[in-house]
Amino acid sequence: MSDYSCELFATCLAGLEHALADELAAIGIRRTRPLQGGVACYCDRRLALKACLWSRLAARVLLVVDRVNAKNADALYQAVFDLPWEEVVATEATLSVRASGANDELRNTKFTALKVKDAVCDALRERAGWRPDIDPREADAVIEVRLKDDRATVSLDLSGSTLYRRSYVAAEDGADEAHRCGQAAGLLALAGWNGRAADGWALADPACDKGALVIEAASVACNLAPGLTRDRWGFGGWAQLDLDAWEDLIDEADAAFEAGLQRVREGASKASGADGVEQVRFIGLSASSVAIAEARRRVRRAGLRDVASIELGDAESVDEAVVRASKAAGGPCLVASVEALSAPGGAQATAQAAASALVRGVSAAPAGSSMAVVGYDQVGRSFSQSPACKVALGRGRVEQTVRVFDEPAGERTTVVVPDPAGGAEHEVSVYDATSAQFVARLHKNFRQRRKWARRVGVSCYRVYDADLPEYAVAIDVYAGADHARGNTYLHIAEYAPPASIDADKAARRFDDVLALAPVAMGVRPDHVFAKTRRRDKGGSQYASDKRYNYVTLVEEAGHLFEVDLSGYLDTGLFLDHRVTRLWLQDNAQGARFLNLFAYTGSGTVYAAAGGAAETTTVDLSQTYLDWARRNMELNGFSGPKHAFERADVMSWITECRHSPRRFDLVFVDPPTFSNSKAMGKRTWDVQRDHAELLIGVSRLLAPGGVALFSCNLRTFKPDLETLAKYGVDVQDVTAETIPDDFSRNQKVHKAYLVRRAQKD
CATH class of the missing domain: 3.30.2130.30 (VC0802-like)
Incomplete structure (x- = not known):
């Protein structure tokens, strides 16, 4: 040929x-x-x-x-x-x-x-x-x-299957793991790693997960052909295959790897110094013992055990790891990481923890070092200069940005965080020095609120709610139950800053919150779920980016509830209604109970537990009705006396008024605003429509019956004149329904008892 x-x-x-x-x-x-x-x-x-x-x-x-x-x-x-x-x-x-x-x-x-x-x-x-x-x-x-x-x-x-599936990746690992190997190789190429590896650079990955980047970097340095130990090739079915040429290529690659591995070993031995401690140029850190075990298996499969190390570590230990790797190399270090394509939960806080570690690591590296990342958009806020290289890698679902920074990070400060268990203090790198005030308030709140929660038997509660205006976030604790018992989760909701606040500054402060909260409260970063809330005009309709679901179980007052900490803006359990739900339980004995705008049915669970004779749960969303049914079944409530009906509530009330069905206890907790397509051309506005709603609800009450109406529009004012005209009595019980952990914010919701007016 x-x-x-x-x-x-x-x-x-x-x-x-x-x-x-x-x-x-x-x-x-x-x-x-x-x-x-x-x-x-x-x-x-x-x-x-x-x-x-x-x-x-x-x-x-x-x-x-x-x-x-x-x-x-x-x-x-x-x-x-x-x-x-x-x-x-x-x-x-x-x-x-x-x-x-x-x-x-x-x-x-x-x-x-x-x-x-x-x-x-x-x-x-x-x-x-x-x-x-x-x-x-x-x-x-x-x-x-x-x-x-x-x-x-x-x-x-000729390849047969994707070459990104390296031989060190287990066969059962999914496509995302193979893709991550390709991302790691791409990052290194765009960062000029071939030349830097030849010059003896070190590499440290502060968030190495299963070690792909560390292995790829060491493979380049050791001249390990990525296909050397691959056992299946597409060219096996090629009529023009030259087997002699292939065997020669394999022999050459074997010899190249042997020589490259020896060269890197010898370089590390020379750098070990008088203390005799063997050094390695390629170090990966992870806080997950499961990920560390798999990463180490991969290092062994790749034949790089002598030159790469996967260790337990986090942002506080990254600078020491970078120093060790740089010492082994005798020169600069590339501090780099690849953000996971998908994380079922805690992605934002985990990414922020990794971003902080990356910046801290490059700050500890010798002069001339660099940082390179796939994803981790947060790291860009740490540099005053634009990246030396910025490339969109992949398309669609897998697209992430590669950034390579060749200049030192910008000014950052270190905040000392007390250990929540009384251990040694932690040092956390942050953007804004005022974060020290935030973490001091958070530490104090958490210490006090945790004692209160243990005393009253509450496992899901609010710790912080925009106590400092500059840090306008709400932080809730969720303790896992049943199969998740022993796990603690944080739910952090950011309230979007007003237009008068610089967006970049607000973003940096939120990054600081995500870095500090897990440390101050002793929670793993991957168990921290962060969301940004953007208020629409007139109420609490929020926008959200697409998220992955993270479903777990929690317990409240002896009842189990399914919560999704990541998939929705709200988790499925409104913590500010804890007292409200207990009131329902205390007044449900023998009652015919109706839950309108039922959401995930937590009120129905309490009513059933309180001995309700029957329950009816109504919501427009089939997703929430299914969720409500699961919550009921978790607590042993099922059967024909518990009905779940999908309907537009206002239409359902109209139809029900023309039937003989009546109820002794009704819970009504509508959204502030809704324009669901299932409602047709009609929209819902709680301030505008509440009078019509409550008049209808009052007509469904049996003699002596009562409805508990609640809403979370802070500016809500009941139309008492119209309600009185139609024979509806309304009693404000808001103050009696605000839990202690929400006492700082008395406007978290409004609550009213609704009854038919007594005739003279």
Whole structure:
């Protein structure tokens, strides 16, 4: 074959195209062209195999067979059939086909793949005398067809499966773990790690999770080919495979790794110094023992145990780790980390803890050191200069920003935080010196509120509610119950600052809250759930970014409740209604109970526990009704006497008034505002519509019945004149329903007892 007999297309994460082109050129492939999503290039068979073995940035290496007519199914079949498959697919190889893209005639990728599979199989049977077996999972030869307009690019995947799934990653680990290896390799490439590793730099990852970045960095330094121990390749089904060339490449890679590993070992030994303590240039820290165990297994699988260390640590120990790594290197350190794509809970506080550790780490590193991150948008606020490199890595769900900083971090200060268990004080790096006032208030509140909670038997309570105007957040404690017993969670809700407050300054202060609160209260950062609330005009309608769910169980007054600490702005249990719920329980004996705007049904649980003869739970959301049913079942309440009805409450009341159904006890806790699509053109506004609501509710009360009405609009004023006109008595009981932990804010909700007026 000629020197340039193979046309390849190497795919990669968006943003790495030029870096991949440079990498392929370093491998020896001279004709490269970066394109969207990858690099087109030409080379001989040996270099094609070398690209598979050595590329750290390519996700797949595709051998382009041809570009064919794909105007319709028949044209695609015939064009693929005419290709010389006997020269592409090895004899007796198993086969699979994957397709992507669509046009007006070929809209279904499964159908497209089927037509291509039939064409290849028919061609091999007719011209080579054999028909391949189909193996959709582990085929020897994987054919890829990509449609664009009326043309299709048909390729053989020489890699077989994504090259980002390194051999040190366990087979059962999901796609996100393989993707993270690709992110780590991309980060290192964009940070110029090849040259820095050759110059003897160290690397420290203060939030290493399962160690991908540390392993990738050590692999580059030790000249470990990422595909050296990979056991399955797509080129196993390639008719043009040169096995002798492949074996030579493996031998060369073995020798290169042995020499590179020895070189790094010797460098670390020289740096150990007179104390004789062996040093390593590559250190990862994690606060999770489970992650540490898996990261260490990966280091061993990669053969890098002698040069990389995964250790227990956090923001307070990162500077010592950076100093040790730099000492082993005898020079600068790259402090770097890759933020997880998805975290089921506590993502923001965990990220803030890691960001603080990164900044603290680079501040402790020798002159000339750098910091590089994937994600961790918070770190940018620590630098006065723009990043030396800023690249969007990936697209859609997996897109994150790479930032590389080559100058020192900006001015930061250290706050001393008392240990909540009475141990040694903690030093936490923050942006704003006034954070010391916040943490002092939080520590005092927590110490007092924790004693109160233990005394009165409360496990979910508020600790802080914008006590200092500059730190306008609400912090609630949730103690896990049942299977989550022993876990403590923090729910931190930020109230968006007014326009007069500088947005960047507010963001830095919120970052400080997320860094300080877990330390001050002795809670793991991944058990801290942070949310930003933005008030709409007229009430408490809040906006939120898309979140992952984190569902657990808590206990209140002996009852179990399911809460979601991350998926919604509110958790499913309004803590300020603790006293209200107890009132319902105390007055429910033998009552026919109705819960309107029932949310997750916590009021119904209390009424059932208080001996209600029957309960009816009404809400417009099926999601909340299902949640309410689960809460009832958690506490042993099920059966026909407990009804759950999905309906618009105002319409439901109108219909119910024309039926004989009446209730002895009603709980009404409407939202401040709603414009749900399920309500049609009508909207709900509690100030505007409450009179109509309460008049209707009063007509559903049995003789002697009572309704408890509540709302959280701070400016709410009942329309007493209209209510009295329609024979509705209203008694303000707000002061009696505010729990002690909400006493600082008497406007957290309003509460009223509603009855039918007695006739003279």
